[in-house]
Amino acid sequence: MTDAEFKLFRDLIYAECGMYLRPGNKDFLNSRVVKRMAEINVNTPYWYYRLITDGNKSELIKLLDLLTINETSFFRNKPQFDLFRKKILPDVIKKREEAGERVLRIWSAGCSTGEEPYTIAMVANEAVPKGWKVRIFASDLSLSALETANRGIYDVKKTMQEVDGYYVERYFESVGNSLRILESLKRMIVFDFHNLKLEHGLSDIDIVFCRNVMIYFDEEEHKRLIRKFHKCINDNGYLLIGHAESIQWWDSGFEFLHDKKGTAYKKVRAEKP
Ligand SMILES: C[S@@+](CC[C@H](N)C(=O)[O-])C[C@H]1O[C@@H](n2cnc3c(N)ncnc32)[C@H](O)[C@@H]1O
Structure with missing residues (x-):
């Protein structure tokens, strides 16, 4: 993922759910995006970005799901x-x-x-x-x-x-x-x-x-x-x-x-x- 692609995703994710990815999160984002691209046969992060921003709401929800950290436990704290x-x-x-x-x-x-x-x-x-x-x-x-x-x-x-x-x-x-x-x-x-x-x-x-x-x-x-x-x-x-x-x-x-x-x-x- 190029820096320009990272910025596109970062802004989209922030606008959609408030999660703000910092430059240090680029590898994390890249690994999730690349994995998903392989599952649905998309070749570049940019095309995956286009797919999501062209109105594919369910794919957007899927991406946000992949990015969430769900760590939790009973009686946490x-x-x-x-x-x-x-x-x-x-x-x-x-x-x-x-x-x-x-x-x-x-x-x-x-x-x-x-x-x-x-x-x-x-x-x-x-x-x-x-x-x-x-x-x-x-x-x-x-x-x-x-x-x-x-x-x-x-x-x-x-x-x-x-x-x-x-x-x-x-x-x-x-x-x-x-x-x-x-x-x-x-x-x-x-x-x-x-x-x-x-x-x-x-x-x-x-x-x-x-x-x-x-x-x-x-x-x-x-x-x-x-x-x-x-x-x-x-x-x-x-x-x-x-x-x-x-x-x-x-x-x-x-x-x-x-x-x-x-x-x-x-x-x-x-x-x-
Ligand atoms: C680390 S877990 C914390 C779970 C639980 N509250 C706890 O403290 O054990 C964070 C949760 O926040 C959810 N989350 C993150 N951004 C969100 C958003 N914009 N809207 C709703 N849920 C969100 C994630 O999907 C994830 O399940």
């Missing part, structure tokens, strides 16, 4: 899930109760293969009083990751190291050497294809998890996304981001909080004028 269980959930439950509502609405934005929303579902299910509903919206740009999430079957050795025996017992069933999420837990979650670059239409959200997604975004896209979250999260609701990510460096409308090593952000004021 355990201190954050402790904070979620001990402070955040009781707080949002109290607020809903005061409003006479018995529902929690949580969004796992960039849910990858499902480990994050299933963890949220397990922890929330333990916390809500009887008769409450927990609705979890789980979205991602990667169709292949969403397929795995929908299947709900996991390799014990791969992503389940951190799952306590208590949760395994209550929320999984054995299938061969793997474990499958129980249907009752799955029903709490709606998985959906969604590109975070676009409008989502969600509102009345208590908590957003968007962890290890924005690391691929530049400053402008990062801010745009945080503003969208600010808009859909209820007053005093929460935003949880990855441990290597931060929004403290700008006036985002969220306040940083932490307990032990768990971190989160609380929405502290209404939308900017």
